[in-house]
Amino acid sequence: MPTESDILNIERDHWRFKEIVKGNIRDNLKEFISNGSILGRRGKDKVSINIPQIDTPRFRYGKKNSGGVGQGEGEPGDSLGGEPGEGEGGGKAGQAPGEHELEVDIKIHELAEILGEELQLPRIEPKGRKNIASTKERYNSIRSTGPHSLRHFKRTYREALRRQVTVGNYNPDNPIVVPIRDDMRFRSWKEEKQPETNAVIIYMMDVSGSMGDEQKEIVRIESFWIDTWLRSQYEGLETRYIIHDAVAREVDRETFFHTRESGGTMISSAYKLASDIISNEYPASDWNIYPFHFSDGDNWSLDDTDVCMALLREHILPHSNIFCYGQVVSAYGSGQFIKDLREHFSKNDQVVLSEIPGRDAIMQSIKDFLGTGK
Amino acid sequence: MGLPEPLAQYRDHIRDLSLEQGLDFFETVFVLVDYKRMCEVASFEGFPKRYPHWRFGMEFERNYKLHGYGLAKIYELVVNNDPCYAYLLEGNSDMEQKMVMAHVYGHCDFFKNNYYFARTNRKMIDTTANHGVRIRRYMDQYGIDLVEQFVDSCLSIDNLIDPFAPAARPENRIDEPLAEEEHDPRERQTVPRLKVDKSYMENWINPPEYIAEQRKIKEEKQQGRVRFPEQPERDIMGFLMEHAPLERWQRHILGMLREEALYFTPQRQTKIMNEGWASYWHSKMMTSGLADAGEIVDFAETHSATMATAPGQTNPYKIGLELFRDIEERWDKGQFGEEWNACDDFRQRSNWNRHLGMGREKIFEVRKLHNDVTFIDEFLTPAMIERLDLYNYRFDPKRGQWIIDSRDPDKVRERLLFQLTNSGQPVVVVEDANYRNRGELLLAHRTDQTGLDKTYAKRTLQNVLALWQRPVHIRTVDHRGKTVVWSHDGENFGAEKS
Known part of the structure; x- marks a missing residue:
């Protein structure tokens, strides 16, 4: 039985499990850990997050047997609209493929909270026009008066039922519930004042020949999480995307993540374009500006690197909250660029550098970037 | 550790109600715990002093996180033991606690009386x-x-x-x-011996002649x-x-x-029945006076949440509860037996009532004698399949989606029984412990044309190998339905060439 002591017996097992997931002990289990981080797939307005699971192998039926019995509405041929599986309340279906990865659906704004909590990210202190507040109406409360178009049926019904039960004229054998005027409930809004702050993220990515699919996937995952976090911090967040090899161009989100170019690398081209975008469209007095650059660290020439440093120092840094540089490891990159940045800006806490050797390092890298609270 | 008021009062009351209704249970100890503690006990599957193992930590991580994210909540936990132990969650409303206690007494009665639990260890x-x-x-x-x-x-x-x-x-x-x-251990392995308590007795209990005899048997x-x-x-x-x-x-x-x-x-083996039985009783007690007037609406809401269904799933609480109610009604009205089965007049069937009043007695008998497989086989009628909205689903590779396949009652029943048989797991036996005359282990999957998952088979065989310490094999069917033997010798895994 649980005793008065506050120390839980489970803590030893919990600790050991976490150590296994981190890969510190029981190396042989490592390959069976499903998705050791909370990064998951993205749906329309929901995201699946994974909680790490290690499954114990047992003999089980093969794929041919996939399928099962479900319960609910629908005609033969209708889609179930997702993966069947064991949910709360205990389904028996669980023979769907991929079920050993535990996924839960979560709304994106909740996700930002979880991320913030997991990584212990500080709230961002925005700059800009702090004193100007905008008001916003949110339908999040209930009143007893209102127009019929806003009637809340369930609440109304509940009130009526409650009243009838209390006064004793509810008959379970003939359960007719008639709401009277006092039972009516309506949706209502509250006004919320919000300081108006604007932010823009400028993503720059090296798409030269040396950046492979895996490197781009890392950038995709990482930028999604950065997006999620910054969106939770700023009302109006804009994003711009720049890709570059030897020349830079601005692209839409889709292209950003799916382009593969070849050829040389001139990082300065991207910095030049970014600095143009900033000075033409985003006055620093009104905007919180976040340039992010991802590359494998291979630049064309030392001369170009010098141009980059100058652009950063004179045009980008003075306007930005922080400048983040993430370096992914590729088979071809020399990884020199981060060293150059370190050399030039090691004393400047506006410049955040992070190396991302693989997917496992994404979380740490996000923490590097956003942990500054700027 | 006693329960605080008013919980102790509720418990005494519900215990009396349960006895009145004819439930028969081991004495039940309720323990009030906070959420962290609840997650802990749940992760240990109800046993607070379990052996150390990471998988309990994994369960804890999951339970605790899901709760933290507001995605799941463990209401109650009950352990089949004499006395039964049941955990209540601190901070639940009085209505919820009453409902949980009534539910728990249902489970305890089931543990004590269902045939399949008869030989479980009550300590x-x-x-x-x-x-x-x-x-x-x-x-x-x-x-x-x-x-x-x-x-x-x-x-x-x-x-x-x-x-x-x-x-x-x-x-x-x-x-x-x-x-x-x-x-x-090698020596013991080579020749079976009789058990010896004191080593100096070895030569008397297992004399050389006996060993020789055993060796001969072994050689044969x-x-x-x-x-x-x-x-x-x-x-x-x-x-x-x-x-x-x-x-x-x-x-x-x-x-x-x-x-x-x-x-x-x-x-x-009895998930549907056990949850159905417990839900039957919490529902019955709550709606016949246990919940007071102010609580009944909240009860209805909580109760319906436990009965909710999602696509691609069946809810054992729902199926079990509805079946027990249906059985009670049918036996009250005499809707069973030869005459009933022979009758195909819809109106006559709808109005069929012989006023037998045998329903209560019948459900107690059912809870004693059946497991899920026999329960579904015997009592899930086509009418109930329709009423419970059951269907078969399958994966449609063309659309890349899971779709509803059929609502044909025979197919649904067959599929459900398949899922329940051996808890939905393949039946595997040891067929030959001296396979190929090399002391290798041959397992056989008893199958009706549904093969095993190869990746899992490989990893499982690896673990069997760790125990048997000689190459291991399993006979099953491949995705084309052809018999294959998969072998694992520690280095390689693959199909055996015949």
């Missing part, structure tokens, strides 16, 4: 605590990693037991470690004259315990885990 809380002590001691002695890894291997086959021989021989198979020196076996095992053995855990060349501590752990697996088997 399991003590037993698991003892297992905990033993395994901790082995960890001290042989190292955590080594012991944990062995436990992992055993867990991999903990579904390979004989589910219909609950507790048939488990105790006498567990070989309590003796203080004396161990025999060389090896020459294929005697098949071993003579009958295919379903209890693979038990078989390996007796015949695999294990160290004494290893055999002991395998035995303990087998005992735990057998203990949990009836819970898997």
Whole structure:
């Protein structure tokens, strides 16, 4: 039985499990850990997050047997609209493929909270026009008066039922519930004042020949999480995307993540374009500006690197909250660029550098970037 | 540790109500816990002093996080033991606590009276605590990693037991470690000997003539004259315990885990019935006076949430509850037997009422004698399949989606029974422990054309190999329905060339 002591017996097992997931002990289990981080797939307005699971192998039926019995509405041929599986309340279906990865659906704004909590990210202190507040109406409360178009049926019904039960004229054998005027409930809004702050993220990515699919996937995952976090911090967040090899161009989100170019690398081209975008469209007095650059660290020439440093120092840094540089490891990159940045800006806490050797390092890298609270 | 007021008062009241209704249970101890503690106990599957293992930590991580994210909540937990232990969650409303207590008494009655639970260990809380002590001691002695890894291997086959021989021989198979020196496990393996309590008795109990005789039998076996095992053995855990060349501590752990697996088997075999029965009683008691007028609406809301269904799932609470109610109604009205079955006039059937009043008696009988398979087989009528909105689903590769396949009652029933049979897991037996006359182990998957998942088979065989310590094989069918034998020799895994 649980005793008065506050120390839980489970803590030893919990600790050991976490150590296994981190890969510190029981190396042989490592390959069976499903998705050791909370990064998951993205749906329309929901995201699946994974909680790490290690499954114990047992003999089980093969794929041919996939399928099962479900319960609910629908005609033969209708889609179930997702993966069947064991949910709360205990389904028996669980023979769907991929079920050993535990996924839960979560709304994106909740996700930002979880991320913030997991990584212990500080709230961002925005700059800009702090004193100007905008008001916003949110339908999040209930009143007893209102127009019929806003009637809340369930609440109304509940009130009526409650009243009838209390006064004793509810008959379970003939359960007719008639709401009277006092039972009516309506949706209502509250006004919320919000300081108006604007932010823009400028993503720059090296798409030269040396950046492979895996490197781009890392950038995709990482930028999604950065997006999620910054969106939770700023009302109006804009994003711009720049890709570059030897020349830079601005692209839409889709292209950003799916382009593969070849050829040389001139990082300065991207910095030049970014600095143009900033000075033409985003006055620093009104905007919180976040340039992010991802590359494998291979630049064309030392001369170009010098141009980059100058652009950063004179045009980008003075306007930005922080400048983040993430370096992914590729088979071809020399990884020199981060060293150059370190050399030039090691004393400047506006410049955040992070190396991302693989997917496992994404979380740490996000923490590097956003942990500054700027 | 007593319950605070008013919970103690509710408990006494609900206990009286339950007895009045004819429920019969072991004394039930309720414990009020906070959420963290609830997650802990739930992760240990109800046993607070379980042996140390990472998977309990994994469950805890999951339970606790899901709660933290507001995605799931554990309301209640009840342990089949004498006395029964049940955990209540601190901070639940009075209405919820009443509902949970009524539900718990339903479970306790089921544990005590259902035939499939009859031989479960009712002192399991003590037993698991003892297992905990033993395994901790082995960890001290042989190292955590080594012991944990062995436990992992055993867990991999903990579904390979004989589910219909609950507790048939488990105790006498567990070989309590003796203080004396161990025999060389290899030697013990080569020739079976009688058990010796005191080592100086060895030569009297196992005289040379006896050993010679045993050796001869063994040789005959090896020459294929005697098949071993003579009958295919379903209890693979038990078989390996007796015949695999294990160290004494290893055999002991395998035995303990087998005992735990057998203990949990009836819970898997009766999930629908058990939850249905408990829901039947919480619903009955709450709506006949237990919930007061101010609570009834909230009760209805909570109750309907537990009965909710989602696409691609069945809800055992819902199916079980509805079936028990249907049985009660049918036996009250006499809607069973030859005459009823022969009648195909819709109006006559709808108005059929012989005023027998046998419903209550019948459901008590059903809860005593059935398990999920027989329960569904006998009482899930086509009318109920329709009323419960049951359907078959399958994956449609063309659309890349899961779709509803059919609502044909026969197909739904067949599929549901398949899912429930052996808890939805393949039946595997030991067929030959001297396969190819090389002391290799051949397992056989008894199948009706549904094969095994190859990746899982590989990893499971690897664990069987760790126990048997010689190459292992399993016969099953491949995705084309052709018989194959997959082999694992420690280095390579693949289909055996015939």
